[in-house]
Structure formats: structure tokens, C-alpha cells
Amino acid sequence: MVQVNIKNGTYRNAPVVDTSFPLIKGFQTGAKGGFVTVDGSAVFGPERSNIRIKVDGIDSYEIVGGSVAAFVAPTAVVKEPVAVETDDEIMERIRTRFQILDEMAQAAVDGNIRAMIVSGPPGVGKSYSVERIVEKACLFDTISGKKLRAEVVKGSTSALGLFCTLYKYSDPNCVLVFDDCDSILLDDVALNLLKGALDSGKKRKISWLSDSHMLRREGVPDQFEFKGSVIFITNLKFDKMKSQKLRDHLDALQSRCHYLDLTLDTMRDKVLRIKQIAADGELFADYDFEECVQDEILEFMDENKTKLREMSLRMAMKIADLRKMSPMKWKALAETTCMSRA
Numbered sequence: 296m297v298q299v300n301i302k303n304g305t306y307r308n309a310p311v312v313d314t315s316f317p318l319i320k321g322f323q324t325g326a327k328g329g330f331v332t333v334d335g336s337a338v339f340g341p342e343r344s345n346i347r348i349k350v351d352g353i354d355s356y357e358i359v360g361g362s363v364a365a366f367v368a369p370t371a372v373v374k375e376p377v378a379v380e381t382d383d384e385i386m387e388r389i390r391t392r393f394q395i396l397d398e399m400a401q402a403a404v405d406g407n408i409r410a411m412i413v414s415g416p417p418g419v420g421k422s423y424s425v426e427r428i429v430e431k432a433c434l435f436d437t438i439s440g441k442k443l444r445a446e447v448v449k450g451s452t453s454a455l456g457l458f459c460t461l462y463k464y465s466d467p468n469c470v471l472v473f474d475d476c477d478s479i480l481l482d483d484v485a486l487n488l489l490k491g492a493l494d495s496g497k498k499r500k501i502s503w504l505s506d507s508h509m510l511r512r513e514g515v516p517d518q519f520e521f522k523g524s525v526i527f528i529t530n531l532k533f534d535k536m537k538s539q540k541l542r543d544h545l546d547a548l549q550s551r552c553h554y555l556d557l558t559l560d561t562m563r564d565k566v567l568r569i570k571q572i573a574a575d576g577e578l579f580a581d582y583d584f585e586e587c588v589q590d591e592i593l594e595f596m597d598e599n600k601t602k603l604r605e606m607s608l609r610m611a612m613k614i615a616d617l618r619k620m621s622p623m624k625w626k627a628l629a630e631t632t633c634m635s636r637a
Contacts, residue, residue: 298359299331304350306335311348314338315359319345322353331356385564386571392557393424399553400425403524404432404445404470410493410525410552417530418607419559419568422474425526429472445470452476454484455510458503461492461523462515469523477529486544492521493551525552532556565606566597572608582615592618595626602634 299318304311316333323330329350335343350356380388402408415421429445436443446464448471457479464471471492479485491501502518503510510517533545533554559565570593572578579589592614600606613633617625 299333300357300359301331301333301348301350301355302357303355304331304348306339306346306348316348318358321358322350322356382567385567388558389564389568390571392555393420396421396424396555396557397428399555400428400526403526404428406467406524408524408553409495409499411527412533412548412552412554413526413528413557414532414555415530415557415559416565416607417475418605418609419557419565420572420608421557422528425472425474425528429470432470444468445472447472447474448476449474450476451478452485454482454488455503455507457485457488458501459510459513459515461488461501461521462519464523465519465521467522470526471523472526472528474528475530476527477531480529480531480541480544489525489527490547490551492523492525493548495551527552532560562600562606566600569593569596569606569608569611573611578608578611579615582619584615584618588618595629599630599634602630604633604635 297318298315300313300315301311302313316335316338318331318333320332323332325347327349329352330347331350332345332347335346335348339346348356396413399408399411403411413421413425426447429447433443433445435441444464444466446460448460452460452473460471473479479489488501491499493499499521500518501521504517507517509515527548531545533542533549536542536545559568569578573589573593579592584592592611596603596606596611596614603610610633614625614629617628617632621628
């Protein structure tokens with residue numbers, strides 16, 4: 296039988312020093328401290344066949360003729376309490392992220408950063424923030440009639456179309472914004488072109504090795520150096536993609552540029568983002584609503600957040616249109632046109 300030698304312990308307040316017992320159960324912790332359970336009948340009499348010897352810890356005893364691990368009770372894992380953000384903390388986190396977005400977009404316009412990927416759900420204002428800065432940068436070009444130094448590309452584009460667009464805005468002061476162009480990520484040729492534009496090397500050479508009538512017609516060379524900046528706005532969360540092949544490509548893109556996740560992952564985040572824009576006076580600025588009307592719309596959205604087709608700034612404006620059109624029936628109209636039946 297496995298023995299335990301108590302180097303320094305107590306039993307019923309009497310000291311137990313350098314005494315061996317048959318071990319029944321290893322070290323445990325109770326309300327009054329640590330102990331081991333032993334057969335004490337040989338030392339304290341036959342009625343003491345199952346007793347607890349108090350010890351301070353593993354240094355106070357040793358196992359003889361067996362494995363210590365087999366007789367040491369596992370330590371309970373104490374889970375740290377999960378911190379729950381308050382509404383104010385969430386709104387501050389989101390506000391900080393959008394401030395960073397503005398700063399990074401301006402840095403791209405100024406040529407201080409080469410590339411940035413912005414990830415966030417649709418309808419939260421990420422495109423608006425970037426487009427506002429790009430439009431401001433192009434204001435002088437528009438007034439003077441010069442070639443615009445920036446362009447916002449929306450929707451699907453082919454690999455060849457991407458190559459031509461990159462060439463058109465390849466100068467050092469140019470900025471290309473790809474908004475909702477996720478199809479690029481699904482086309483291997485287009486994706487490789489984008490990787491070339493985002494490359495971290497000193498020279499970003501982009502090549503089209505296939506013969507193309509379009510390139511000759513447009514006067515686009517089959518190879519050029521891209522010196523502009525790129526902002527890629529997407530609804531995808533790169534670290535949540537299930538496809539390993541696509542994950543590998545997205546990891547390659549992330550390694551080449553700055554990646555900003557706006558952290559609007561929950562319905563609560565989206566609701567508070569909409570309330571934040573409204574509180575800043577930007578959401579309903581064109582409606583001339585009193586504050587109580589704005590609050591009524593926001594409360595309606597919050598109460599029906601699981602029924603609305605989407606939780607977005609666009610949805611808030613749709614409902615605001617209905618409120619302005621029909622102050623008495625707008626809720627019924629919203630329930631019919633803005634909510635899903637499921």
C-alpha cells in the first residue's frame with residue numbers, strides 16, 4: 296500500500312512529525328486549510344482508520360511507494376470574471392476606431408501609408424468616412440479641372456479591369472478605394488494583382504503577361520510600377536473565414552498592409568453605433584426632426600432589432616423617411632416594409 300510520510304502536520308491540534316501512514320486520499324483543501332486523508336489506526340487506534348492530517352502543502356509530506364501525481368488532488372481552475380462593457384464604453388471604443396479610420400485614411404491620401412484594409416459590417420458608416428476624406432483631397436482637382444488623384448471603385452471588377460485601374464492611379468499622390476469589391480478576393484488573378492499593389496517592397500511592379508487588345512487600345516503597358524495608395528473596404532472579417540485557401544490569401548494581404556477591424560460584431564454594437572451618429576447630429580440632420588422624434592425612431596429600432604431586415608444607418612434613414620412621410624402611420628409602414636416575416 297502507498298504510504299505517506301507526514302513531515303510536519305497536526306491531528307486534532309496535536310503535532311504529527313515524521314510519521315508514516317497508509318495513504319487513502321491525497322492532498323485536498325477544505326474550509327480550514329489543506330489536509331491528506333490517511334489510515335491512522337496503527338498510530339491512533341483502530342477507531343482512527345480514516346482521518347485527516349492537516350498539512351500546509353506538498354512540502355509538509357512525501358509519498359512513499361507511489362506517484363505523487365496520482366494522489367494530489369487537482370487544483371481547481373478559477374475562471375476570471377468576464378468584463379462586460381457598458382454602453383458608454385462600447386460607444387467610446389467604436390468612436391476611437393472610427394477616429395483611427397479617419398487618421399489612417401488621411402495618411403493614405405497624404406502618401407504616408409501605402410495600404411489599409413478596413414473590415415466592418417455593412418451600413419455602419421465606414422465607406423462614408425473614407426469617401427469624405429477622399430472627396431476633400433480631390434476638391435482642388437475638381438475646381439481646377441485636373442485629373443482626379445483618387446477614385447472609389449464599387450462593386451465587381453475583373454482582373455483586367457483592376458490592372459487598368461491600378462495603372463491609371465499609379466502615381467505617388469494617387470489613392471484607390473475599393474468598396475464592396477470582395478469579388479477580387481475570389482479571383483486568383485485579381486488577388487495576385489492586389490497583392491502586388493500592396494507589396495511592402497520598395498518597388499511594387501505589377502505585370503500582365505497575357506496578350507490583351509484592351510490594354511493596347513487603352514495604351515496601358517503590360518508592366519508598370521505602382522506608387523499610389525490603396526484602401527480596401529470589406530464586410531469580411533479576415534480572421535473568421537472558414538476556407539483555408541482563402542484564409543491563406545487573406546493572411547498574405549494582412550501581412551502587406553494595415554488591417555483595421557471596426558469591432559462592430561454584435562447587434563448591441565450596431566445599435567449603439569447608430570445612436571452615436573444620431574447623438575453627434577449627423578444621422579437625422581436633413582430631416583429637421585425634434586429630439587423627441589429622433590429618440591422615438593431609435594427606440595423603435597432598438598425594440599425591433601431582431602425583426603428589422605438589417606441594423607444599419609441606411610435602415611435608420613428608411614424609417615426616418617417613413618416618419619416624415621406619415622407621422623401617424625410610420626410604425627405600421629416600417630413593420631410592413633422594413634421587417635422580415637420570419
